[in-house]
Amino acid sequence: DAKTTQPPSMDCAEGRAANLPCNHSTISGNEYVYWYRQIHSQGPQYIIHGLKNNETNEMASLIITEDRKSSTLILPHATLRDTAVYYCIVRVRNSGNTPLVFGKGTRLSVIA
Amino acid sequence: GAVVSQHPSWVICKSGTSVKIECRSLDFQATTMFWYRQFPKQSLMLMATSNEGSKATYEQGVEKDKFLINHASLTLSTLTVTSAHPEDSSFYICSARGSLAGSVEQYFGPGTRLTVT
Numbered sequence: 052d053a054k055t056t057q058p059p060s061m062d063c064a065e066g067r068a069a070n071l072p073c074n075h076s077t078i079s080g081n082e083y084v085y086w087y088r089q090i091h092s093q094g095p096q097y098i099i100h101g102l103k104n105n106e107t108n109e110m111a112s113l114i115i116t117e118d119r120k121s122s123t124l125i126l127p128h129a130t131l132r133d134t135a136v137y138y139c140i141v142r143v144r145n146s147g148n149t150p151l152v153f154g155k156g157t158r159l160s161v162i163a
Numbered sequence: 164g165a166v167v168s169q170h171p172s173w174v175i176c177k178s179g180t181s182v183k184i185e186c187r188s189l190d191f192q193a194t195t196m197f198w199y200r201q202f203p204k205q206s207l208m209l210m211a212t213s214n215e216g217s218k219a220t221y222e223q224g225v226e227k228d229k230f231l232i233n234h235a236s237l238t239l240s241t242l243t244v245t246s247a248h249p250e251d252s253s254f255y256i257c258s259a260r261g262s263l264a265g266s267v268e269q270y271f272g273p274g275t276r277l278t279v280t
Contacts, residue, residue: 092274094167094258094273095258097270138206150269151269153207
């Protein structure tokens with residue numbers, strides 16, 4: 052799976068949009084971009100994933116650049132409960148027994 | 164979405180004893196389960212992968228005789244930490260993958276915090 056690079060930490064004011072970047076310059080054509088988050092002392096929670104088109108669900112939006120070398124996760128109106136570590140993971144979808152491999156992620160602090 | 168549960172959510176045990184952690188997929192059949200552990204302020208580290216009815220595959224550096232994994236059914240996997248020591252204190256998280264209608268692929272349990280005294 053391709054390697055990803057994320058900033059170690061970010062702050063965001065409550066109510067504002069949180070934009071979390073991820074670089075994945077070595078991504079292959081059949082690899083998807085997945086985002087998970089981990090709130091303190093909980094298991095990871097799936098947020099969203101995409102291949103090349105922008106995606107939106109009830110939690111977030113995922114913007115993938117045209118060359119697919121980077122992406123941005125957008126939480127449109129961050130709340131204090133969005134404080135967590137956010138992981139960007141690149142992998143082939145439905146790749147058998149291959150597990151998700153977590154990097155260091157970005158620690159997002161939402162500030163009141 | 165699919166739900167994965169773990170039991171217990173936290174446990175304290177004495178050094179030298181064994182502890183069993185259960186991981187269940189509540190509303191789907193998990194053909195593959197993964198076990199991770201996480202030390203404070205660190206990321207999740209994969210320990211092992213198990214398929215129902217087969218022996219688990221352990222990551223390099225993880226002792227298979229110390230961390231016994233059983234995946235006897237499509238909804239249950241157990242991790243037994245044998246002869247636990249204080250350095251085994253960690254947050255253990257299971258994850259399950261199965262044939263789901265959705266496309267998320269891998270769901271995570273809430274984790275089990277183990278403290279060995």
